[in-house]
Amino acid sequence: MAAMHDPEDPTTRAAIEACLDIVRRRGADADPPIGATADAADLDAALRGAITFDGLGVDAAVGLVRDVIDPAVVALDSPRFVALIPAAPTLAAKAFDAVVATMTYSPESWLEAAGAIAAENQVLRLLADAAGLPSGAGGCFTSGGSAANLAGLAVARDRGHGAGSVVLVSSAAHASVARAAHLLGIEVRDVQADDRGRLLGAAVGDALGSTPNVSAVVASAGTTNAGVIDDLDGIADACERHGVWFHVDAAYGGGALLAPSVRPRFHGIERADSIVIDPHKWLFSTLDCGALLYRRPELAVATFRQEASYLELLHADGGWNPSDYAFHLTRRARGLPLWFSLVVHGTSAYVDAIERALALTRSAAEMIRSTPGVTLLNDPDLSVLLFARDGWVEADYLVWARRLLDDGIAFVVPSRWHGEVVGRAVFLHPSTSIELFESILAAMR
Ligand SMILES: Cc1ncc(COP(=O)(O)O)c(C=O)c1O
CATH class of the missing domain: 3.40.640.10 (Type I PLP-dependent aspartate aminotransferase-like (Major domain))
Structure with missing residues (x-):
């Protein structure tokens, strides 16, 4: 039997164990690092030579995932990801x-x-x-x-x-x-x-x-x-x-x-x-x-x-x-x-998790309303907030978002509202906290 399809082959067994280990470790991590973006030339260099005629083996492959790929990805499923539209797969869904x-x-x-x-x-x-x-x-x-x-x-x-x-x-x-x-x-x-x-x-x-x-x-x-x-x-x-x-x-x-x-x-x-x-x-x-x-x-x-x-x-x-x-x-x-x-x-756990994001949105909207110098721009139907900092122009929002990512605090991406650049946050992950949003707002000072 070809080794790649042979469950008794030592390399294949090691590959299975290594992947299950990643699933277990990531599944147990409630607050994974928010991650980062990276330079294309650096990634090219780090991945050069990865695919070879004879294969590098499991340790090398897992090492590239751990040291090169994963650190250069922003974690969509992190509770700190409040940009774009986040994701928050349940651990049971991930495992299945x-x-x-x-x-x-x-x-x-x-x-x-x-x-x-x-x-x-x-x-x-x-x-x-x-x-x-x-x-x-x-x-x-x-x-x-x-x-x-x-x-x-x-x-x-x-x-x-x-x-x-x-x-x-x-x-x-x-x-x-x-x-x-x-x-x-x-x-x-x-x-x-x-x-x-x-x-x-x-x-x-x-x-x-x-x-x-x-x-x-x-x-x-x-x-x-x-x-x-x-x-x-x-x-x-x-x-x-x-x-x-x-x-x-x-x-x-x-x-x-x-x-x-x-x-x-x-x-x-x-x-x-x-x-x-x-x-x-x-x-x-x-x-x-x-x-x-x-x-x-x-x-x-x-x-x-x-x-x-x-x-x-x-x-x-x-x-x-x-x-x-x-x-x-x-x-x-x-x-x-x-x-x-x-x-x-059961569906009740889903209802609770969705309501949690909606409640967080209402609390965060209140927090904006009571923060001097920041204006809430929308009365949220669901879980998106748009807000503006007095006197800020596009460059200020970009620096703010970049600093939050570089400091590992949160991933936010500014947007536009009626033609003006504004701050935007989307709540969906049930573990995203009001304290996190407080830090995001504090970074606007
Ligand atoms: C309202 C709406 N429609 C469509 C899409 C596109 O969905 P997908 O990214 O899954 O292709 C999005 C993505 O954010 C969305 O918010």
């Missing part, structure tokens, strides 16, 4: 993700991986119920929100007006929506969001009244920059009046559908034709994991089913084939780490 890779399930078709698909679909059903979609709703897991937005809009286009169609998008929507439209050959029309960054039903209604050939309207349930939930019910009314597909991008905010304190803000999401929720964001799943739900999944089959003689058997048994619901064939069982963690911990 390693199992998923080991099992090599291939849940493209029911025939190949019925058990894995049944479990993934249980999670999709949970999300559909949280959103209030009907019992026939379903979909699949994708690599993330970008892929899921692309897939949802492809189906909207195909069941609509075909080539030359138009999608109406809020000026505050995620950049992946415009990219998806570009890839699909769909024209994007921006609809102006209000001052808070919220897309209103009236604005969508007006735009639909004056724009021919619209195949879809995209609303956000949690905009990336400010965490704003659009007027979903009003937009659903407008879409219904005009017979237009209603797509809701809840990639970031969708986890909060489980949180009673903010659930009413999502009113109207139950009327969507397609919904995107990223479990690798606020549902504590491992990377990468996006969920795509269709009200009528049968419409997606026409867009995505790949036909080939060698695939005919996969289509013959009538089972649920995730490859019918987005652009992929072979796929990782991305929904299983979340399924495993949900089974282990």
